[in-house]
Amino acid sequence: MAGAVNDLTDGFTSPTSILVGDISSQNSTGLKNTRLGLMEGGTTKTDMTTGNQNTTVGYNAGRQITAGASNVFIGHAAGRYIKGGNNNIMIGHNANPAASNAGANNRIFIGGNVGPGTNAKNNYAIIGNEDMTELWAAEDKGATVYAQAFTESSDLKLKDFIRPLDYGLSYILKLNPVSYYWKDSYSGDSTLQIGLIAQDIEKVNSEMQIENQIVHKAITDEDSMGVEYSKLVVPLIKAVQELNEEIEKLKAEIQELKK
Structure with missing residues (x-):
């Protein structure tokens, strides 16, 4: 039944994957995947075919993932464009790379509407959208931040x-x-x-x-x-x-x- 909240599959041929509330996505051979949430329309099949160790939570989260591995997508439509990318963490409503970056690797997007339209390189982290004004390292701002370089916006435009x-x-x-x-x-x-x-x-x-x-x-x-x-x-x-x-x-x- 489309949209049934108690839909549960055992991942078909994979005995180690659990899919809950998601009748449109059924894992075939991938291992150790956990998916909680419905896909858009409740009927469009988006198999997680060979991907392993993925965790997706939320409506349309990780919607197109097929062969990607070791990804964590939490939030409505988080990571929905990723197909074959690995080791990504995307948390928040619509936290995504550009649709053309379906094979993105090692990216961290945290916050609502973070990352859409960005064709960033791999090994990339974005925390917060354009409305973000402060980022604290530790509650009292007392932590040490390590980086090779910091770039501040300075364009004439x-x-x-x-x-x-x-x-x-x-x-x-x-x-x-x-x-x-x-x-x-x-x-x-x-x-x-x-x-x-x-x-x-x-x-x-x-x-x-x-x-x-x-x-x-x-x-x-x-x-x-x-x-x-x-x-x-x-x-x-x-x-x-x-x-x-x-x-x-x-x-x-x-x-x-x-x-």
């Missing part, structure tokens, strides 16, 4: 009201570099650290009446302030340019004195 930065050296000279140790209540890292204090930068910004988003303010009293160190590169570049102008002026004056 994304920006408006562009003007030259009007401060550099004067701003940098007001900052107070310090060394410190993390409190035990915050981090188990007992090594000596170097950096800046968010409150100090906020004070400098207030004194100079500038806004630069270098400091991330606390949302509640329980939250901690943060510093986006990458943004400090911009006033540092401006400071070097200002120093170079002074050097060129001094060189010109020296040449005049030598005449």
Whole structure:
């Protein structure tokens, strides 16, 4: 009976696969697959023919998977375009690669409507859609994130009201570099650290009446302030340019004195 919530098959020729509530998908030779949820229409056959060790939960989750292996798709239509891809994790409503990437491998998509239309390479992770504004590593943001490089969006087409930065050296000279140790209540890292204090930068910004988003303010009293160190590169570049102008002026004056 189409759509019966108690439909249960044993995976046909595979004694190790379980399909629950899914009359449109019947595993033939694949092993150790678990599928919970109906497919669109309840009658369109989408055999998981040779795929192994897949777990799909939700309406249309992993709908087209056939030979893919070791995938986890959780949520309505999660991973529905994957056919032969392996080792993917897609969690959330419509978490998917582009339909043309049916053989995607080693991708992690987490969040509602994450990944649709992306022709990303393999070994790729996306957490959150375009509306996401913060990503915390640990509840208190105190975890260490390891990566070879971070790329920030900086395309001209994304920006408006562009003007030259009007401060550099004067701003940098007001900052107070310090060394410190993390409190035990915050981090188990007992090594000596170097950096800046968010409150100090906020004070400098207030004194100079500038806004630069270098400091991330606390949302509640329980939250901690943060510093986006990458943004400090911009006033540092401006400071070097200002120093170079002074050097060129001094060189010109020296040449005049030598005449």
